[in-house]
Amino acid sequence: MNPVILNRFSSIFMQSSKNIAVVGSGLVGSLLALYLQKAGHKVxxxxxxxxxxKVEFSGRSINLAMSNRGWKALREIGIEIEIKKIALPLxxxxxHVSxxxxxxxxxxxxxxxxxxxxxGVLNRKMIDLAEAEGVKFRFEEKVWDIDLANARLYTGESEKSEWKEYQYDLIFGADGAFSRVRHKMQRNSRFNYSQHFVDVGYKELTIDANPDGSHKLDNASFHIxxxxxxxxIAMPNLDGSFTCTLFLPFEGEVSFESLTTEAQADAFFxxxxxxxxxxxxxxxxDFFKNPTSSMVTIKCFPWTYWDKVALVGDSAHAIVPFYGQGMNAGFEDISVLFEKMxxxxDNWEQIFLEYQQERKPNADAIAELSCRNFLEMSSKTADPEFILRKKIxxxxxxKYPELWLPMYSRVTFSDKPYTEALAIGDWQRAVMDEVMEIPGIEEKWNSQKVEDKMLEIIKNNGST
Amino acid sequence: MNPVILNRFSSIFMQSSKNIAVVGSGLVGSLLALYLQKAGHKVxxxxxxxxxxKVEFSGRSINLAMSNRGWKALREIGIEIEIKKIALPLxxxxxHVSxxxxxxxxxxxxxxxxxxxxxGVLNRKMIDLAEAEGVKFRFEEKVWDIDLANARLYTGESEKSEWKEYQYDLIFGADGAFSRVRHKMQRNSRFNYSQHFVDVGYKELTIDANPDGSHKLDNASFHIxxxxxxxxIAMPNLDGSFTCTLFLPFEGEVSFESLTTEAQADAFFxxxxxxxxxxxxxxxxDFFKNPTSSMVTIKCFPWTYWDKVALVGDSAHAIVPFYGQGMNAGFEDISVLFEKMxxxxDNWEQIFLEYQQERKPNADAIAELSCRNFLEMSSKTADPEFILRKKIxxxxxxKYPELWLPMYSRVTFSDKPYTEALAIGDWQRAVMDEVMEIPGIEEKWNSQKVEDKMLEIIKNNGST
Incomplete structure (x- = not known):
């Protein structure tokens, strides 16, 4: 317990203490539990x-890329410094272009x-922190049904076994892309929902540390x-290893389907x-040891049910991992929820309404940006024209930070709405299309002339 | 049993007899059962x-508008004439513009x-016809789970009761927009799915017959x-009544939400x-007697599982009712399936593969056209410019049937693919936008000059 932070919270909060269930002990679930417990609720x-x-990791993880939105949510609750200890800056x-x-x-x-x-390391840490704060965890207890209107949970061994009933004041669904809580909401009339899988799968691979524990590749870079x-891709771990992820089509000439023998895998690598x-x-x-996983974009609406139930993180808006924003967007949900609290x-209906109104368009925007970014990472980063664009x-x-914040920076290093990043990014691309038409741009990209031309285009096109 | 038709079928079919379950006894389910039974399977x-x-109708039906695709499927199985007896041509x-x-x-x-x-009348008739052909119906038997890979069905009183297991060779899901069969497929990885509700609801209302049994409005018209x-809207029934449907936003100034007292309803009408x-x-x-229903567009893919399970009709592609094509599209699924059979x-894997490949883009196209048609029916039909367009x-x-088949006719009176109707409809709208720019079009719409101009635009724009 951190009494300083508790004091700060209790001076801000005018909420009555509620009995709250959070379904899901992943990153978003455990951070939300910590927030709610510190705000005086029983979670x-x-x-x-x-x-x-207490278990081995799954072998199906992509390393996380914590960026500004994620850090902000950790800072607000006083655990940023603690978590930075288990993170490596890139x-x-x-x-690595061919x-x-x-x-x-x-x-x-x-x-x-x-x-x-x-x-895995982060999730373990978050659960430790939440537990130290007084949050109770019920692992291996399966939620099968939810009475949304009455905030009741039903758990049991199997869908057909005897169930135990729990009564809460509020329930949060932080149970991921295949959320059971959302599943129940989905059966209501007028619940909009979509799940769309991409044709590319992924597999976790590992590059071990050198014998002396050092990294085999530069450990301050995101390798592509x-x-x-x-x-x-490869991202470094504290122990000198890299967690790599191979993104590959499920079917086709070069695909997971086409790599079934060790010889084929050898030749491929x-x-x-x-x-x-x-x-x-x-x-x-690792190739034949670890599973091949699929990636899905999930959209739904509404995210809340009266003043009783709310979805946060992947359960409300699962996205593909190509912008590194899945966890960051989920943590930002909590920041926004907390603002509304x-x-x-005690007006939870209003809290939930404003929360979903503010977050839904932003979740849709980062979903779109994340889909687009696969092409950027897998193809465009190998394209000299694209590299030149980035340099310009x-x-x-x-030079003109008030006129031009690159889209990646807006998403990653700011907390400006994702919707703005999407809109302004489209506008920036149109501007850059014009810039790249300048004859001889390859040579004079860093000249005053190009700079003046950009200022002129921006003047004629509106600005950020 | 109709031996003539049976004979015709058995000469065509080279399929071994299978034990087949159809889930859902609605229009598509009962017609599919009839087709399969006549083809020599046990259904x-x-x-x-x-x-x-044996029960009263639900009070939540919109009358059906059977058109060419529906009739074609009935004709192929020899029941078109029988069904025409319970239909009224419009x-x-x-x-009725204000x-x-x-x-x-x-x-x-x-x-x-x-x-x-x-x-309701059609559904009863279809079940009679299927039953007469030897199809077995198990009403009030609830399917709760499906073992897709093994074509096993599980039924029981409730989700948590004892279940009965059935083994089949093939299972068809014809169980509507909220299909249990699809629900099971949806839990597989890489199953794409969306459900999108429109903000408009509907309510069934009735205009009774005159005391002498005649219709109170013209009975060869679709009234809007x-x-x-x-x-x-109002569509006539054989007994002199009209089944009406009020389409109204759920929320807002004039909405179902705003009509809660008899006085409010009186004033509204x-x-x-x-x-x-x-x-x-x-x-x-009827307004306070009948329920208010919602409307949903459902898209998913794949529609089939190996050579074991296939979705047909609304379970694969529920659409909003504004083009009158829901049942027609479902019946056309059966025509296509039958072609592939x-x-x-006996190569059911190939049958299912080609069936879903051919039908999926067409289902998406009619979904899009159906959404758009609400605006056409509710607003544009009251617009003199729109009426003029239709006349031109x-x-x-x-005059030029090979150059111009109006989109409505292509959807309703032909069996050309819905995808073409969508693409050509967009092209036709662009042409008509130009035509409507002709100065004084209101007066000279039926002149040689306008006709020549259209021929010229078509020549420059490609053709149908």
Whole structure:
């Protein structure tokens, strides 16, 4: 318990203490539980899975890229510093383009970085912190049904076994993309819902640490091997290893379906990733050990039911991982919810209404941006024209920060709404399309003339 | 049993007889059962509801508009003539525009009509016909789970009661928009799914017959009272009554939410439908008796599971009712499935693959057209410019049938793919936008000059 923070909270809050159930002990569920408990509520977290602190990790994780929105939510509750200890800052992309020298592309301004964190390590830490604050966890207790109007939960061994009934004042669904809480809401009339899978799957692979515990690749970079239809990425861990993710079509010429023997996998890695020959043996080892996972975009509305039930994180808006914003968007849900709690006290109906109104368009925007970013990462990062665009944008943005905040920075290093990033990003692309038409742009990209031309285009096109 | 038809079928079919379950005894389920039984299979139909022949109708039906695709499927199985006996042909819209004289707008060429049929009456008839052919019906037997890979069904009193297991060779899900069969498929990875509700609800109302059994309004017309944000429609029944449907926003100034007292309902009908004062008492009577229903567009993919399970009709592609194509599209699924059965014999995997490949884009197209048509019916039919467009199109289409088949006719009176109707409809609208720019078009719409201009635009724009 942290009495200083508790005091700060109790002075802000005018809420009566409620009995609250959070379904799901993942990142968003455990952070939400911590927030609610610190705000004076009594929180129980249900999870159908075992305590992640007592089991091996799944082998199906992509490392997390914590950025500004995520840190902000941790800072507000006083645990940013604690979590930074288990994170590694990455201030650039390391682009491993085929037959090209390694190229580093900074993410933002000096000092700006995204942070690589192992999902499992972070989740364990978050549960520890929530438990220390007084949150109760009920692991391996499966929620099968929810009486939405009365905030009642039903748990049991199986869907057909005897169920136990729990009564709460509020229930939060933080139970991920295949949320049971949302599933119940989905059966109501007029609940809009969509799940869309992409044709690309992913597999977790590992590059082990050197014998001395050091990293085999630069550990302050987000490594990408862009290969067009597919790509490999690698993010460093504290122990010297890298968690890699191979994104590859499920079906087709080069696909998971086409790689079924060790010989085929060998040939695949040797053909497409010759620059990491040394590390490749680990990749091959994991290839047949770890599962192939799918990726889905989930949209729904409404996110809340009266003043009783609300969805947060993936259960409300699962997105594909290509912008590194899934967890960040989920944590930002909590920041927004918390703002509304401060404004509206015990009026939970109003809190929930404003929460979903504010978050829904932003969730849709980051879903769209995340889908688009696969192409950027897997293809465009290997394209000299694209690299030139980024350099021009970066130079201009540093000189005229009030006129030009690159879209990636707006998403990653600011807390401006995702909807703005989407709209302004489209506008910026149109501007850059014009800039790239300037004859000889390859040579004079950093000239005064190009800069003046950009100022002129922006003047004629409206501004950010 | 009809031995002539059976003979015809057995000469065509090279399929081994299978044990087949159809889930859902609605229109599509019972027609599919009839087709499969006549093709030599042994068919059992499950339905969680009671036998519709033994209960009152729900009070939440919109009359059906059977058109070419529906008739074609009935003709192929030899029951078109039988069903025409319970249908009334409607060859025109009767437009009851506020403060305007009643206006009749023909649907197509002379002899072309859509057919009004009561959903309940047709469903009862279809079940009779299927039963006479040897199909077994298990009413009030609730399917709770399906083992897709093994074509096993589980039924029982409730989700938590003891279940009975059935083993089949094939299972068809014809269990409607909220299909249990699809629900099971939805839990598989990489199953794409969306449900989107419109903000407009509907309510069934009735205009009774005159005391002598005659109709109170013209009985060869589809009646529309277009009121912009909302509309009333009326379709005749054989007994002299009309089944009316009020489409009205759920919320807002004029909405179901705003009509909660008899006085409010009285004022609403008297203000907006003064031309049917005499009939209005019936409308008001039903208003508080019948439920308000919602409308949903459902899309999903895949529609089939190996060679074991397939979805047909609303379970695969529920659409809003504004083009009158829901049942017609479902019946066309059966026609296509039947074609594939003839081509591929016992290769059910191939049958299912080609069936879903051919039908999915067409289902998406009619979903889109149906959404758009609400605006056409509720607003545009009251717009003189829109009426003029239709007149010009009709005149031109009659003169140059190879150049111009109006979109409504392509959807309703042809069996050309819905995808073409959507694409060509967009092209036709662009052409008509140009035509309507001709100065003085209101006066010279039927002149040679306008005709020549249309020919010229078409020549420059490609053609149908």
């Amino acid at each position: 129980v977290v249900f999870d159908r899975r075992p305590d992640i602190r 201030d650039k992309r390391a682009l 037959s090209q020298p390694l190229y580093f592309q900074p993410y933002g301004k000096k000092g700006e970085a995204i942070y690589s964190i192992s999902r 091997w862009p290969r067009g239809e597919f790509m490999l 040797e053909t497409h990733f010759p620059d990491i020959k040394e590390e490749i043996s680990n990749l091959k080892r 401060k404004q509206h006290g 944008e970066k130079r201009f943005g540093e | 059992v139909v499950f339905d969680r509801r009671p036998d519709i022949r 060859d025109k819209r009767a437009l 403060s305007q004289p009643l206006y009749f707008q023909p649907y197509g060429k002379k002899g072309e009509a859509i057919y009004s049929i009561s959903r 009272w277009p009121r912009g944000e909302f509309m009333l 008297e203000t907006h439908f003064p031309d049917i004062k005499e009939e209005i008492s019936n409308l008001k009577r 003839k081509q591929h014999g 199109e009709k005149r031109f289409g009659e």
